[in-house]
Amino acid sequence: MNPGLRASATGMIAQQKMVDVIANNLANVNTTGFKRSRASFEDMLYETVQGPHTGANDAQLPAMQIGHGTRLAAITRIDSQGAAQATNRPLDLTIDGEGYFQVSMPDGTMAYTRDGSFNLSDTGQLVTHDGNALVPDIVIPPDATNIAIGSDGQVTVSSGTGNNAIVVGRIQLARFANTSGLMSIGGNLLTETAASGAPTCGNPQEDGSGRVVQGMLESSNVEVVTEMTDMIAAQRAYEINSRAIKAADEMMSSISDLIR
Amino acid sequence: MNLHGIINSARSLSYYTKLQNAVANNLANAGSAGYKADRVTARMLAGQTQPIAVNTLDLAQGNIRDTGRSLDVALQGSGFLVVDTPNGERFTRGGSLALDASGQLVDQHGNAVLGTDGPLILHGKQIDIQPDGTVSVDGKAVGQLRLETLKDPGALKKEGAGLFVSDTPGEPGTGLSVQQGSLEDANVDPLMGTVDLINIQRAYTANIDALKAMDSVMATVTSDVGRV
Numbered sequence: 001m002n003p004g005l006r007a008s009a010t011g012m013i014a015q016q017k018m019v020d021v022i023a024n025n026l027a028n029v030n031t032t033g034f035k036r037s038r039a040s041f042e043d044m045l046y047e048t049v050q051g052p053h054t055g056a057n058d059a060q061l062p063a064m065q066i067g068h069g070t071r072l073a074a075i076t077r078i079d080s081q082g083a084a085q086a087t088n089r090p091l092d093l094t095i096d097g098e099g100y101f102q103v104s105m106p107d108g109t110m111a112y113t114r115d116g117s118f119n120l121s122d123t124g125q126l127v128t129h130d131g132n133a134l135v136p137d138i139v140i141p142p143d144a145t146n147i148a149i150g151s152d153g154q155v156t157v158s159s160g161t162g163n164n165a166i167v168v169g170r171i172q173l174a175r176f177a178n179t180s181g182l183m184s185i186g187g188n189l190l191t192e193t194a195a196s197g198a199p200t201c202g203n204p205q206e207d208g209s210g211r212v213v214q215g216m217l218e219s220s221n222v223e224v225v226t227e228m229t230d231m232i233a234a235q236r237a238y239e240i241n242s243r244a245i246k247a248a249d250e251m252m253s254s255i256s257d258l259i260r
Numbered sequence: 261m262n263l264h265g266i267i268n269s270a271r272s273l274s275y276y277t278k279l280q281n282a283v284a285n286n287l288a289n290a291g292s293a294g295y296k297a298d299r300v301t302a303r304m305l306a307g308q309t310q311p312i313a314v315n316t317l318d319l320a321q322g323n324i325r326d327t328g329r330s331l332d333v334a335l336q337g338s339g340f341l342v343v344d345t346p347n348g349e350r351f352t353r354g355g356s357l358a359l360d361a362s363g364q365l366v367d368q369h370g371n372a373v374l375g376t377d378g379p380l381i382l383h384g385k386q387i388d389i390q391p392d393g394t395v396s397v398d399g400k401a402v403g404q405l406r407l408e409t410l411k412d413p414g415a416l417k418k419e420g421a422g423l424f425v426s427d428t429p430g431e432p433g434t435g436l437s438v439q440q441g442s443l444e445d446a447n448v449d450p451l452m453g454t455v456d457l458i459n460i461q462r463a464y465t466a467n468i469d470a471l472k473a474m475d476s477v478m479a480t481v482t483s484d485v486g487r488v
Contacts, residue, residue: 002277002279002282003279004277004281004283004284004285005284007281007284007285007288008284008287008288010288011284011287011288011289011290014291015291015448018291037393038327038356039357040292040293041289041291041292041293042292042295042368042420042421043285043289043292043295043418043420043421043422044420045419045420046417046419046420048417048419051266051417052414052415052417059305060414061314062314062315062317062414062415063315063415063417064313064315065298065315065375065417065418066278066281066290067281067282067285067288067298067418068285068286069284069285069288069289070288070291071293073292073356073368073369073421074356075423076329076356076358076367078329080328080329098385106398107308114302138269147413151439177359177360177361177362177363178358178359178360178361178363180358181358181360181361191289193358194269194361195360196359196361197360197361197362197363198330200363208384208385210373211471214454233291234291235452236425236450237287237290239449240286240287240290240453240454241284241288243282243454244283244284244287244288244453244457244459247280247457247458247460247461248280249283250461250462250465251276251277251280251464251465253463254464254468256469258468258472258475259368
C-alpha cells in the first residue's frame with residue numbers, strides 16, 4: 001500500500017486535533033482564569049530505505065528515507081497572564097504574576113487554580129464556587145464589615161464595636177518549576193503531576209510569586225482573532241491532506257486499471 | 261522481445277510513487293514546527309542509463325512565527341540545537357521547549373536541551389535567551405545553548421520527532437541566531453505541494469497510458485503477426 005496515503009491520513013488526524021484544541025479554547029473564551037492550549041506536531045518515524053551511500057562513479061548520495069506522516073507531540077498550556085477585569089467584588093481576586101491559589105478538594109488532595117472568584121461558606125470560610133476551601137483556611141468572622149485583601153495576600157477585616165482592623169489570615173500562592181506540567185481537571189482546577197514537580201508555597205510578592213489584586217478577575221488568555229486564524233489554517237491543511245489522499249487514490253486506481 | 265519501454269515506464273511509476281510519498285509526508289508535516297522537507301529528485305548518474313530517485317533534505321529556513329511563549333525557541337540560519345536523548349545526542353531546530361520538574365530545560369519529550377556545559381537548570385522567574393544562545397535567569401547569565409553546524413548536512417538522517425542524527429559530530433555554529441518567543445514553521449509550502457501533487461498524478465497517469473499503449477502493441481504483435 002502507498003505509504004503516502006497513510007502519511008496524509010495522519011496529517012488529517014493531526015489537523016482534526018488542532019481544531020479540537022482551538023474549539024475548546026474558543027468555548028472557554030469567557031472562562032475566568034482559563035489558559036489557552038496549543039497543539040504542536042512533529043514528524044513520525046522514518047523508514048531508512050538506504051543510508052547515505054556512494055553511488056556509481058563515487059557520487060555521494062544522501063540517505064533515502066520514507067516519512068510516515070505527522071503526530072501530535074504535545075498540547076501545551078500557554079500560561080501567559082490574562083487581562084484583569086474589574087468586578088469590584090471584594091472576594092474576587094486576581095494573581096498578577098506567577099502562582100496559583102491552593103484549593104483543598106473533597107478527597108483531601110490539593111488542586112490549584114488561577115480563578116480567584118471566591119465565596120464564603122456557611123461558616124464564613126473562603127471557598128471556590130464549588131465549595132472547595134481555599135488553603136490555608138481563611139475564616140471571616142460573622143460580624144466583619146469590610147474585607148480588605150492586600151497585594152501581599154494579607155486579609156484584614158473590620159469588626160467589633162470599634163471597627164478595629166484585624167488580620168484574619170494570609171493567602172499563600174503555590175509555584176511550580178514546570179507549570180505546563182500541571183494537569184487540568186476541569187472546574188478551572190489544575191493538579192500537580194510528576195512533570196510539574198512539587199509546589200513551592202509562599203507569600204504573594206515574595207520569591208517570584210505574583211501579587212494579589214482585590215476586586216478583579218483574570219480573564220482567559222484566549223484571543224479570538226488568533227484562534228480563528230489558526231482554525232482557518234487548520235482547515236486548509238486538512239483539505240490539502242485530503243487532496244493528497246485523493247491523488248494517491250487516483251494513482252492506485254489507474255494502476256489497477258492496467259490489468260485487463 | 262524488447263521490453264525496455266515497459267521497464268522504463270515501470271521505473272517512472274516507482275519514481276512518481278516515491279515522489280508522491282515524500283510530498284504527502286511534507287504536507288502532513290506542514291504544521292510540525294522545525295520540520296525540514298524531503299525533496300525527491302530524479303538524478304542521472306554518470307555511467308548509468310537510468311535516472312534514480314534521490315532524496316535530499318531541504319534545510320532551507322522556515323518562516324519564524326511569533327508566539328510570545330518564552331520557552332518557544334526558533335533558529336535563524338543553518339545549524340542546530342543539541343539534545344541529549346536516550347539514544348545519544350541528536351540535533352534539532354528548536355521548538356516548544358519546557359522546564360521539567362527539576363527546572364531542567366527539556367524538549368517536548370523530556371530530552372535535555374544541552375548547553376555548552378551540559379544540561380541547563382533554570383530556576384527563577386524570567387528566562388531570557390539571547391540571539392547568541394546565552395541563557396539568563398532573572399538577568400543573570402547561567403549558561404549558553406550549544407549551537408552547532410554540520411560540515412556535511414547531506415549526511416543528516418531524520419529520526420522523527422524533529423530530531424536529526426549524523427555520524428559526524430557537529431562543529432560550533434556560526435551565522436546562527438536563536439529567537440526566543442518564536443517557532444520556526446515547517447519549510448513546506450502547501451500551495452506548491454498541491455501543485456506538485458497534481459503534476460505527479462498527471463505524470464503517473466501519462467506513464468500508465470504509455471504502458472497501456474506498449475502493452476497493446478505487444479498484444480497485436482503476439483496475436484496478429486504470423487497469422488496468415
